[in-house]
Amino acid sequence: MIEFKNVSKAYALGSGKKILLDNISFRFEQGLNIGILGVNGAGKSTALKLIAGSEAPDKGRIIRSGTFSWPLGFSAGFQGSLSGEENLRFICRIYAANIRSVIKFVADFSELGDALYEPVATYSTGMRARLAFALSMAIEFDVYLVDEIMGVGDRLFQQKCRDAFVEKSKQSSIIMVSHNMNTIREYSDVVLVLSNGNVDIYEDIEEAIASYEK
Amino acid sequence: MKIFWNAFRVQRRVIFALILRETRTRYGKTRIGYLWALFEPLAHMLIFAAIFSFTGRTSPLGGSVALLVLTGLFPYNLFSNLSTQLMNAVEANKVLLSYPHVTPFDVMASRTILEVATQMIVFIFVLLILAIQNLWDMQINSFLSMLLVIFVGVALGAGMGLINAVLAFKFPSYANIFGLIMRPMYFLSGIFFVVGYMSSEIQGIMYYNPVAHLIEWFRSAIYVGYTSEFLDKHYLLHFTLTVLFLGLLLLRLSRHKIRQSK
Numbered sequence: 116m117i118e119f120k121n122v123s124k125a126y127a128l129g130s131g132k133k134i135l136l137d138n139i140s141f142r143f144e145q146g147l148n149i150g151i152l153g154v155n156g157a158g159k160s161t162a163l164k165l166i167a168g169s170e171a172p173d174k175g176r177i178i179r180s181g182t183f184s185w186p187l188g189f190s191a192g193f194q195g196s197l198s199g200e201e202n203l204r205f206i207c208r209i210y211a212a213n214i215r216s217v218i219k220f221v222a223d224f225s226e227l228g229d230a231l232y233e234p235v236a237t238y239s240t241g242m243r244a245r246l247a248f249a250l251s252m253a254i255e256f257d258v259y260l261v262d263e264i265m266g267v268g269d270r271l272f273q274q275k276c277r278d279a280f281v282e283k284s285k286q287s288s289i290i291m292v293s294h295n296m297n298t299i300r301e302y303s304d305v306v307l308v309l310s311n312g313n314v315d316i317y318e319d320i321e322e323a324i325a326s327y328e329k
Numbered sequence: 330m331k332i333f334w335n336a337f338r339v340q341r342r343v344i345f346a347l348i349l350r351e352t353r354t355r356y357g358k359t360r361i362g363y364l365w366a367l368f369e370p371l372a373h374m375l376i377f378a379a380i381f382s383f384t385g386r387t388s389p390l391g392g393s394v395a396l397l398v399l400t401g402l403f404p405y406n407l408f409s410n411l412s413t414q415l416m417n418a419v420e421a422n423k424v425l426l427s428y429p430h431v432t433p434f435d436v437m438a439s440r441t442i443l444e445v446a447t448q449m450i451v452f453i454f455v456l457l458i459l460a461i462q463n464l465w466d467m468q469i470n471s472f473l474s475m476l477l478v479i480f481v482g483v484a485l486g487a488g489m490g491l492i493n494a495v496l497a498f499k500f501p502s503y504a505n506i507f508g509l510i511m512r513p514m515y516f517l518s519g520i521f522f523v524v525g526y527m528s529s530e531i532q533g534i535m536y537y538n539p540v541a542h543l544i545e546w547f548r549s550a551i552y553v554g555y556t557s558e559f560l561d562k563h564y565l566l567h568f569t570l571t572v573l574f575l576g577l578l579l580l581r582l583s584r585h586k587i588r589q590s591k
Contacts, residue, residue, distance in 0.1 A: 168429035171585045185428045192427040196354055208346035209339075209430050 117166055117258070117290075118142040122175035124161060135161050137312030138175070143305065145181055145257060149290045150303030150320070152327045157309040159292040160186070163260050166290060181257030187247055188262035195236030199227060199246050202235060210254055217253040224275070225249035245272065252279045259283065261291040296324050343430050347422070347439035354421075370410075370451045374402050375458070381521070389523050390552050393464035401520030403452045404478065404547045408486040408540050409511060410448065414440050415490025416497050416504060419587055426588050433580060433587045437494065441487050449479075474550035482543050485569040491576025495583050498590070519544050525557040532559050539568045 124136040135158030143149060153159045163186045164170040165177060185192065193202045203221055207214040222231055225245045235243065251259060280289070280302070293299050299306060299320065306323035308315045317323035356362035378395035388397040415437055419426075422436045459465035469475060496503045518540040524532060525545060535541045542565040545557040580587075 192424045
């Protein structure tokens with residue numbers, strides 16, 4: 116369950132202020148997959164960080180029950196000087212996940228091979244994203260927060276991600292930010308469209324996409 | 330109640346993970362890496378002790394010069410390392426603050442624990458070397474006072490470090506300014522001499538330096554029969570509590586901003 120109660124959030128921008136969320140309230144129950152749409156800079160990623168709790172609202176309250184992942188994105192929190200495996204260990208420790216089984220899963224899923232033991236700084240964007248994606252699938256959460264991470268790697272890997280995601284969505288729900296309308300169509304039950312500090316909620320995906328593309 | 334207990338468990342987990350990670354990034358991947366971390370302050374102390382011993386200086390407190398240097402450098406390093414390590418903690422852990430579980434406070438706490446542990450190990454190790462070399466008679470005036478002074482030193486260093494961390498976050502050039510301030514501190518804290526035996530003019534100037542009091546107190550706790558005329562415990566304790574409170578307050582007030590920065 117995630118609930119926003121009169122949440123406001125703004126960023127300092129030069130001399131002025133950019134309002135991303137202006138007194139927003141909503142509540143969604145567990146089990147609903149949510150897609151978030153909005154133009155660049157509308158505050159999609161910030162909304163995801165607020166949901167995750169890695170950023171705090173300026174005003175209002177955010178209430179969540181169940182376990183939430185960190186926002187999974189390309190710029191996932193990996194320490195460049197450490198190897199992929201060492202980064203995994205750290206994240207397992209903070210989420211109390213079994214280190215050995217997570218590393219085994221990630222090694223199989225990510226297909227990174229020996230690169231898993233090289234510093235993350237040497238990874239390409241695609242490799243990082245594969246590591247991030249595999250890791251997120253290895254740890255159990257009630258809600259997965261996904262920031263533009265679908266469509267990583269080649270066709271085969273994409274298919275693998277999709278399968279893993281479908282499997283996950285049986286027990287867990289997904290809140291995702293994406294520019295890809297097909298991805299939104301495929302995974303979302305509800306769509307939030309962000310614009311000028313407002314959030315419009317659509318249960319009809321096509322309606323949401325139409326309003327976003329307008 | 331259960332929520333608090335859970336939050337506490339998460340925090341303990343996060344701090345432990347941060348400590349392990351920090352030993353990896355700072356001291357390298359080999360097991361010998363952490364030994365290097367110990368070696369640096371160890372060499373620092375031993376070299377100074379050796380230089381002063383060879384130049385034939387004697388300790389005004391009796392006993393060896395090496396012990397004088399050790400009892401000065403240990404409290405000083407505790408303060409100086411904590412205040413600079415915490416100052417740089419945000420920058421070094423920026424990526425990890427994107428995990429909701431990891432808070433700026435956790436980052437500070439883990440650095441403090443690691444730094445204090447390292448300094449303590451080095452101190453005990455040097456004491457052992459001095460004991461083996463007959464440079465220390467293995468007497469401690471008051472073990473309890475010694476622990477208390479270490480505790481005060483940690484609070485003072487961590488408090489200063491928290492203030493530094495927030496100031497360096499708001500004003501990036503602050504780190505250089507603090508470095509500039511700390512340089513004369515090395516000579517104005519009474520590491521290589523005993524403030525209590527200095528002229529009253531010099532004592533008057535050094536009075537405002539809390540680290541000078543820290544070192545004097547530490548020496549009073551170690552040396553049997555030394556009571557410092559210079560030491561003002563009230564001043565040191567007031568200074569320490571103020572700094573610690575201010576540091577925690579500043580961190581609390583700016584914790585969201587620290588998180589948000591990229």
